[in-house]
Amino acid sequence: xxxxxxxxxxxxxxxxxxxxxxxxxxxxxxxxxxxxxxxxxxxxxxxxxxxxxxxxxxxxxxxxxxxxxxxxxxxxxxxxxxxxxxxxxxxxxxxxxxxxxxxxxxxxxxxxxxxxxxxxxxxxxxxxxxxxxxxxxxxxxxxxxxxxxxxxxxxxxxxxxxxxxxxxxxxxxxxxxxxxxxxxxxxxxxxxxxxxxxxxxxxxxxxxxxxxxxxxxxxxxxxxxxxxxxxxxxxxxxxxxxxxxxxxxxxxxxxxxxxxxxxxxxxxxxxxxxxxxxxxxxxxxxxxxxxx
Amino acid sequence: xxxxxxxxxxxxxxxxxxxxxxxxxxxxxxxxxxxxxxxxxxxxxxxxxxxxxxxxxxxxxxxxxxxxxxxxxxxxxxxxxxxxxxxxxxxxxxxxxxxxxxxxxxxxxxxxxxxxxxxxxxxxxxxxxxxxxxxxxxxxxxxxxxxxxxxxxxxxxxxxxxxxxxxxxxxxxxxxxxxxxxxxxxxxxxxxxxxxxxxxxxxxxxxxxxxxxxxxxxxxxxxxxxxxxxxxxxxxxxxxxxxxxxxxxxxxxxxxxxxxxxxxxxxxxxxxxxxxxxxxxxxxxxxxxxxxxxxxxxxxxxxxxxxxxxxxxx
Numbered sequence: 001x002x003x004x005x006x007x008x009x010x011x012x013x014x015x016x017x018x019x020x021x022x023x024x025x026x027x028x029x030x031x032x033x034x035x036x037x038x039x040x041x042x043x044x045x046x047x048x049x050x051x052x053x054x055x056x057x058x059x060x061x062x063x064x065x066x067x068x069x070x071x072x073x074x075x076x077x078x079x080x081x082x083x084x085x086x087x088x089x090x091x092x093x094x095x096x097x098x099x100x101x102x103x104x105x106x107x108x109x110x111x112x113x114x115x116x117x118x119x120x121x122x123x124x125x126x127x128x129x130x131x132x133x134x135x136x137x138x139x140x141x142x143x144x145x146x147x148x149x150x151x152x153x154x155x156x157x158x159x160x161x162x163x164x165x166x167x168x169x170x171x172x173x174x175x176x177x178x179x180x181x182x183x184x185x186x187x188x189x190x191x192x193x194x195x196x197x198x199x200x201x202x203x204x205x206x207x208x209x210x211x212x213x214x215x216x217x218x219x220x221x222x223x224x225x226x227x228x229x230x231x232x233x234x235x236x237x238x239x240x241x242x243x244x245x246x247x248x249x250x251x252x253x254x255x256x257x258x259x260x261x262x263x264x265x266x267x268x269x270x271x272x273x274x275x276x277x278x279x280x281x282x283x284x285x286x287x288x289x290x291x292x
Numbered sequence: 293x294x295x296x297x298x299x300x301x302x303x304x305x306x307x308x309x310x311x312x313x314x315x316x317x318x319x320x321x322x323x324x325x326x327x328x329x330x331x332x333x334x335x336x337x338x339x340x341x342x343x344x345x346x347x348x349x350x351x352x353x354x355x356x357x358x359x360x361x362x363x364x365x366x367x368x369x370x371x372x373x374x375x376x377x378x379x380x381x382x383x384x385x386x387x388x389x390x391x392x393x394x395x396x397x398x399x400x401x402x403x404x405x406x407x408x409x410x411x412x413x414x415x416x417x418x419x420x421x422x423x424x425x426x427x428x429x430x431x432x433x434x435x436x437x438x439x440x441x442x443x444x445x446x447x448x449x450x451x452x453x454x455x456x457x458x459x460x461x462x463x464x465x466x467x468x469x470x471x472x473x474x475x476x477x478x479x480x481x482x483x484x485x486x487x488x489x490x491x492x493x494x495x496x497x498x499x500x501x502x503x504x505x506x507x508x509x510x511x512x513x514x515x516x517x518x519x520x521x522x523x524x525x526x527x528x529x530x531x532x533x534x535x536x537x538x539x540x541x542x543x544x545x546x547x548x549x550x551x552x553x554x555x556x557x558x559x560x561x562x563x564x565x566x567x568x569x570x571x572x573x574x575x576x577x578x579x580x581x582x583x584x585x586x587x588x589x590x591x592x593x594x595x596x597x598x599x600x601x602x603x604x605x606x
Contacts, residue, residue, distance in 0.1 A: 125303070125306070128303070128307065129307055129310055129311065129314075132307055132311065132582060132585050132586045132589065133311070133582055133585070134540065134541065134543075134544030134581055134582070134585055136544070136547065136548070137544045137547060137559075137562065137578060137581060138578075140547065140562075140563070140566070141318065141562075141566070141574070141578060142318070144566040144567070145318060145319070145321065145566075217433070221433075221435055224435050224438075225435060228435075228437055228548065229547075229548060229551060229563070241435075244435075244437070244438055244441065247441075248441055248552070251441060251444065251445050251449065252445070252449045255445060258438070258441050258442075258445070262435070262438040262441070262442070265433075265435055265438065266430070266433045266434055266435075266438075267433075269432070269433035270429065270430060270433040273429060273432060273433060274429070277429075
């Protein structure tokens, strides 16, 4: 979990895709992830039915040719809702991770550039502090204080991504700062900012990409949990977590309403995790040899 | 060792102070007047003013902060606006559900994760390893509240082995209480066990590659003796960290599971406090949980000293 993979700066880049395609977990994970992204994109242009259209006479139907995933208690088409729900899930998680990267990575780079200084100490202590808060609890607190909405869910999830990226970036950057090529850059007269951006950042990208997939999957789980307790995207916007909450009381009557959105969450998260695992092996062949 | 302890203690106290300020500030900006909430929309301005005075809402923020912190140090968590009882009583009551639930699920987590993780690492690349890795990969991806729903569907609705929710209270008998907590504990434990098993496995794999393991084997120590006496013990450090975090998570993170099963625990207390604008309950209980998390992490740090004798000599 806290494993830190340091990429060697001179890893061959051209063969990366070919190596990637030989990793089964990466390929399977990438296919699943692409499928869900495609579903989210598809929902912008097409859904079998308008996702909010009610059709009470046909409520709680099972899977059929007309309604692939059946209908819910208002006769709404579940497949259409799943498609739009994928959009909600992915966008909330994506922006939350973006927030974590946008704030966390610069902080980590900054702390590493000034390692040992008061600033470094303050940044790292603040990180520890955020880690000390029970994440879900605070997310619930934030969304309930500022009102339940997708935006506040993004902020609540994003805040906890900041220290993850700050810590990872700092740790990975620190070990690079001791390397000869950084020393060379310093001798050449480059300042800390330029070194961080031109030499450190490109060399820790591998590590960051692996973490991004992990945080992305955690973001999807968190969004589902918040939506489940009614603190995520608000109706009529469908969300997988919200669909599960609605399905709970109907579970014995129409189990498919609980099974389908749940399976969607599981597969999306599984896909992202597999991509992360695959990438980790690809970026660090040494690890691959010892692990497999 | 004592400087290590002092350093950890100082950072513990600092974290608590900053945490209390953050929690206080977040709840300062909450829209909605607790007095208005308690009295309803038809309350006369006079009554509202009187109640605000009585609740101490008119004092400046920093006075209220100091009063709150000093009160907590004396074990006084304030008085709930909605229940009209001391928050400390509510907390003790609810802890009777949340603590056993957290402990039970942590126990299940370790019961599953240790054998699975150790077995997978000891027989790397075997079928067992593949099965464990596969199942844990899946387990990490399952949202615990959804798993809880499936458990209810199978064990409560179909098989009728357990109740679908609610808590009878410990005074109704130990076994009834335990029965009510079993499904929630399993639901909480599965994803946690998957995480822990993965950490156990990868930590043990790292340890097994150390030179001292080869040395032990070269000295003629059997494979299993090396594994148990040297490898597992050394692999425990990252595992302990995760267990600490997980216990803290289980204590606070039961909030969603408590909602699925309608359990009267701390999580539900906070949740109700939020919806009813019972801010003193939210403030104090969140602070308590943060305190628990920070304390658990502190204890985990201390336990390193037990596991790793090198730290003792410092």
